[in-house]
Amino acid sequence: MSFKTHGALLNRSSPIVQQRFRLRITVRSDNILQICSNNKSQTKAYLKLHPDFLQQCFNDIDFLDINQSMLKLFKATDKKMFFGHLPRIFYIHIHQSFSEQLLQLWEGNYYQQRECTYYSIDGKMIHVLEQFNIFPHNVDDWGVIQIALTEITERKFLKNHLQYLGKHDILTKLYNQTFYTEEINRLEEKFDLSRVMYLFGHEWFKKHERYLWA
Incomplete structure (x- = not known):
């Protein structure tokens, strides 16, 4: 089935587009919603405790078509190669993003945007x-x-590198004062007495170095 067949509004030059068809997921969803x-x-x-449910739902997805950008x-050199590696490609997605995708759908959010891996x-x-978008005429069946x-x-x-630099010493690669300040504030907000933290200044280590390595 091609892009033209199911009336996609995007042509093959559109950047990185994927289309997929959900089959029997609505039935499974109704059962889970009743249980919960x-x-x-x-x-x-429930979804967190039953990853097998997410895998079953993913197995009920038929991939209709993908474009060259995908x-x-x-x-992938061709579509056959892509479809043959779906478990590898979507492994992280199934366990991290797919559950949130389903939850949003059950709430009637048919257009979604999120960062995925x-x-x-x-x-x-x-x-x-x-x-993520469901066309208006497919809202009822997620077709x-x-x-x-x-x-x-x-x-x-x-972004991750900048965050790392902001919380680590460039020379030693150890956490810097900014990290410990934020961590102390976080622990104070949670007021968790099960944690203990020891803080030693660099000058203290220099002063007692000969005793530490004796």
Whole structure:
């Protein structure tokens, strides 16, 4: 089935687009919502305790079509290669983002946007901004779902690197004062008496160095 067949509004030059079809997930969803009495916190806890349910739902997805940009992103030479590596590509996604995706759908949120993580076929981790959309005429049965991915791997790396530099000493690579200050504030807010922290200044170590290594 091609993009033209199911009336996608995006052409093949659109950046990194994926479409997929959900089958029997609505039936499974209704059963789970009844078990959890439509309570979001209970449903979320259920999904966390039953990863097999997420895997079953993922297995009920039929991938209709992908474009060339999707193949390039995941290092696939053709569609057959891509579809043959779905477990590898979506491994992190199933366990991290898929449950939130379902929870949002059950609340009637048919357009979603979130940061997700995937694996390319060559084993590299890919960070993307995922735009998830169900067309209006498919809202009732979740028939055709369009997913557009925008890669943000480099941006994610730079962000994490800046966060690292902000909380580590450049020379020693150890946590700096900023980290410990934020950590103390966090612990004070939680008021958890089960933790103990010892703080020693650099000058103290210099003063007692000969005793420490004696």
